[in-house]
Structure formats: C-alpha cells, structure tokens
Amino acid sequence: MTDHVLTATNLHFAYQSKGESLTILSGTDLALARGETVAVVGASGTGKSTLLHILAGLDTPQQGEITLCG
Structure with a gap:
C-alpha cells in the first residue's frame, strides 16, 4: 500500500456568478x-x-474530503 501524505476524494466546488x-x-x-x-x-x-486553494485550506469544497498524513 502506498504511503499517501495527501488524499483528496470526490471534491466538488462551484462559484455563484450572476445568479448562475x-x-x-x-x-x-x-x-x-x-x-x-x-x-x-x-x-x-x-x-x-x-x-490548490482547497488543498491549502483557503477554500472549502462544497463536497468531498481531504486527508493529510493519514
């Protein structure tokens, strides 16, 4: 099994712009x-x-999970 230091799973993110x-x-x-x-x-x-913003914790995904060192 690979020793992952970062795993992101099923990330979803959308911006709202002009009502869309x-x-x-x-x-x-x-x-x-x-x-x-x-x-x-x-x-x-x-x-x-x-x-990259999501992985750094600057933005939050609307769905999904990020795991660091574990």
Missing part, C-alpha cells in the same frame, strides 16, 4: 505519495488555483 452556478471541480480525486513530485497543469479557467 459555475462548476469548477466535479468529483475530483487526488492522491500524493510521500516523496512524489507533481505539477498541476491545464488551460486557464480549469480549476488549478481553486484546487
């Missing part, structure tokens, strides 16, 4: 193993910063 919901993350999963190097890449507006 803009889905940014929908069912996103991520698992980072100890010693692993990763990069978050993608086109503008695809949720990279939102994902």
